[in-house]
Amino acid sequence: MFWNEEIETxxxxxxxxxxxxxLRETILRTQSVPFYREKFKEFGITPDDIQTCDDVKKLPLxxxxxxxxxxxxGFVAVPMRDVVRxxxxxxxxxxxxxxxxxxxxLDNWSELIAxxxxxxxxxxxxxxxxxxNYGLFTGGLGFHYGSEKIGAVSIPAGTGNTERQIEMLxxxxxxxxxxxxxxxxxxAEVAEEMGxxxxxxxxxxxxxxxxxxxxxxxxxxxxGVEAFDSYGMSELFGPGVAFECKEHNGLHIWxxxxxxxxxxxxxxxxxxPGQRGELVITPLMKHAMPLLxxxxxxxxxxxxxxxxxxxxxxxxRVTGRSDDMLIIRGINVFPSQIEHVIRQIPGVGDQYxxxxxxxHYLDEMTIDxxxxxxxxxxxxxQLKQLQLRVARALKERLELRTTINxxxxxxxxxxxxxxxxxxxxxKDV
Ligand code: ADP
Ligand code: ZN
Numbered sequence: 001m002f003w004n005e006e007i008e009t010x011x012x013x014x015x016x017x018x019x020x021x022x023l024r025e026t027i028l029r030t031q032s033v034p035f036y037r038e039k040f041k042e043f044g045i046t047p048d049d050i051q052t053c054d055d056v057k058k059l060p061l062x063x064x065x066x067x068x069x070x071x072x073x074g075f076v077a078v079p080m081r082d083v084v085r086x087x088x089x090x091x092x093x094x095x096x097x098x099x100x101x102x103x104x105x106l107d108n109w110s111e112l113i114a115x116x117x118x119x120x121x122x123x124x125x126x127x128x129x130x131x132x133n134y135g136l137f138t139g140g141l142g143f144h145y146g147s148e149k150i151g152a153v154s155i156p157a158g159t160g161n162t163e164r165q166i167e168m169l170x171x172x173x174x175x176x177x178x179x180x181x182x183x184x185x186x187x188a189e190v191a192e193e194m195g196x197x198x199x200x201x202x203x204x205x206x207x208x209x210x211x212x213x214x215x216x217x218x219x220x221x222x223x224g225v226e227a228f229d230s231y232g233m234s235e236l237f238g239p240g241v242a243f244e245c246k247e248h249n250g251l252h253i254w255x256x257x258x259x260x261x262x263x264x265x266x267x268x269x270x271x272x273p274g275q276r277g278e279l280v281i282t283p284l285m286k287h288a289m290p291l292l293x294x295x296x297x298x299x300x301x302x303x304x305x306x307x308x309x310x311x312x313x314x315x316x317r318v319t320g321r322s323d324d325m326l327i328i329r330g331i332n333v334f335p336s337q338i339e340h341v342i343r344q345i346p347g348v349g350d351q352y353x354x355x356x357x358x359x360h361y362l363d364e365m366t367i368d369x370x371x372x373x374x375x376x377x378x379x380x381x382q383l384k385q386l387q388l389r390v391a392r393a394l395k396e397r398l399e400l401r402t403t404i405n406x407x408x409x410x411x412x413x414x415x416x417x418x419x420x421x422x423x424x425x426x427k428d429v
Contacts, residue, residue, distance in 0.1 A: 003118035003150070004111070007256050009310045019053050019259055022284035027059075029290040032077040035070060036060075036292065056259060056282060057270065061293045064097060067235065072098040075289050083288050088136045089234040090208075090418060099138075099234045100288040106145065108285045112240035112254055113146020119245050119252070119311075120203050120228045122176050124151030127200075129172070131165055131179035131187070132208065133417055134158045138238025139208050143178050146240065152176070159183065159416035162190045169198050176203035178230070181211035181219065182419035185350045188222035189414075198224055205230050207239055209418045210320045212340035216248075231318055235294055236283050242315055250303045250314035257285045260313060261293070262302055265322050273302035278322060279315065297321040299334075326422065328356065328363045331399050335422050338367070341397050347375040347386045351412040358426040366403045367394075368412060376408045 002008050010018065027047045030036040039060040040046065049058060067075060076083065084103050088096035101109070122128065128147040134140030134156055147154040155172065157165055159179075165187060168174065179187065184206055191198060204223055207230030219227045231251055232239035241258060242251035253260055259282040262271045271277040279296045298321050303314040320334040335354060342348050349370035357364045367390075375386060387404045394400045 001118050001121060001123075003115040008115060008119075008252075009312065010256065011312055015255060015312065016053055018256055019284065020051075022256070023053065023056065023259060023282065024050060026282065026284055026286070026290045027292070029077050029287065030292055033075055033290075035062075035066060035074065053259065056261070056293065059282075059292045061268065061280065061295055062291050063295050064094075064235075064297065067097045068095050071095065073100070075291070076100050077290050078102055078288050085141075086136075087138045087141075087234055087238065090137055092418065096136075097235060099237075101237075102287045105237065105285075105287050108257065109142060109237040109240060110145040110149045112237070112257060113143055114149040115254070116228075116230065116240055116243035117147055117150055117152070117176070117205070119243060119309075120176070120205060120226070121246070122147070122150060122152055122203060126152040126175045126203070127155070127173055128152045128176045128178070129155040129157045129165070129169060129174045131157045131159060131177060131183060137417070138232070138234045139178070142232075142238035142240060143205075147176075162187060162416075163194060166191045166194055166196050166198075169201060170196055173200045174198075175200050176205070177201065177223075177225070178205040178207075180208050180415065180417055180419065181206040181215055182209065182415040183417065184219055184223060185215075186414045186416070188219070189350055189409075192222070201225055204228065207231055210318055210324075210334070210336040212336050212343060213317065214340045214343035218343065229317055231298075231315075233296060233298075235289075235291060236281055236296075237286070241281070245307060245309045245311060247307055247309055249307070250316050252307070252311045253313050253315050255312045258283055260302065260315070262300070263295075265299075271301075273304035276301045276316075279318070297323060299325075324422075326354075326356065326424070328365050328400060333398050333400060337398055338394065338400070339421075341393050342367070342369060342390055345386070345390055345393060347371055347382075348390070349375075349409055351414065353412050353421055353423065355423045356426055363426065364403070365400060366405065368405045368407055370409050370412055371406050373409055375406075 083100045085101040130143050132139040204225030204227045228244045232241040242253035261280040262277040265278040279298045298318045300315045300318045349372050351370045353368045355366045390404045
């Protein structure tokens with residue numbers, strides 16, 4: 001099912017023509033921003049130097065730090081009277097960045113969300129409960145406007161009060177939800193405790209933080225949904241940048257709205273499809289805050305094969321941001337990779353927490369893992385075997401040496417929004 005089939009499947013020369021046209025418009029818009037005017041001078045280029053999409057490489061990269069230095073309105077390219085909304089990033093990696101929108105931006109953004117929800121199978125017959133924060137966080141209003149655009153009943157549930165959320169899910173006949181994967185696990189847990197039946201629920205949209213493929217069967221079975229990965233970031237409107245189709249093999253990144261590159265985060269060189277690197281995006285449809293070659297910090301790759309659904313470009317599931325990557329005794333690992341390994345082991349419960357210390361100049365990783373009630377109340381021997389199994393799997397698959405502590409259900413924190421699963425106590429990080 002398509003929301004806008006013509007654009008979603010546009011390819012070849014037609015796509016290139018559209019992209020270059022929009023890219024050139026974007027470049028012109030950026031010339032109202034002193035940061036970009038100066039960068040163009042420094043690089044010795046003018047907007048006319050960009051004639052093909054490949055010329056994008058001539059443009060300067062923009063970083064989160066640049067945006068932070070422009071706090072709050074240094075990157076606004078329109079008169080403030082044309083700005084109709086402000087959001088900020090969650091501030092996961094430092095001072096929040098301010099993002100601004102014109103009325104046209106809000107419309108363009110809801111269009112992308114409408115495409116995503118339609119791609120997941122949602123229609124105006126659906127009832128959609130949006131269980132993320134409705135404040136400055138873009139996931140609340142962003143999804144809300146998109147689901148209203150397709151005509152679904154839209155419930156601005158926000159986060160928290162999980163029991164009430166579950167009552168609404170069953171009493172309002174909710175068929176589709178959106179929340180972070182961490183909160184989804186909490187909702188599943190509380191629903192099970194309450195003995196609630198969520199038999200109408202069929203679509204689960206999970207995003208705003210990395211999650212692993214191994215979590216998918218848990219979410220699908222326990223909530224009775226088909227799970228879709230949703231990727232976005234505030235600087236690029238918010239959620240809606242890339243989203244899974246029903247093939248569940250990578251996320252379609254909207255090629256008419258975002259020009260995508262993958263670069264080597266160290267050298268800045270462009271990488272070909274199939275190679276992992278940092279996602280760099282030039283949004284093509286942003287007015288209030290146009291950006292050029294924005295370094296998302298997120299690690300992924302372009303999937304070279306076309307998707308059977310007929311839509312264009314796909315990126316692989318985002319494993320995490322480059323600054324989330326842990327370096328433990330020289331081994332590089334993302335928390336989502338740890339999650340992927342441990343979630344596949346039977347007996348492991350919903351929550352885990354990674355702690356890293358430096359002891360006598362060596363990194364020591366401890367992982368506290370909740371186990372299922374059955375496992376916790378079973379034989380001690382079984383628990384010991386599970387502990388060994390987890391440690392061995394992490395050693396074999398990720399080369400990590402860890403101390404594993406198995407704990408009972410309810411011992412570790414639950415999260416309503418983005419989870420924080422790593423405590424890094426090393427002094428110099
Ligand atoms: P902040 O950068 O402060 O967390 P945002 O709320 O804009 O602010 O978060 C965007 C970031 O969230 C992305 O850059 C990415 O790191 C992460 N993210 C969002 N969706 C996903 C997803 N589906 N998979 C992995 N990471 C995601
Ligand atoms: Zn597809």
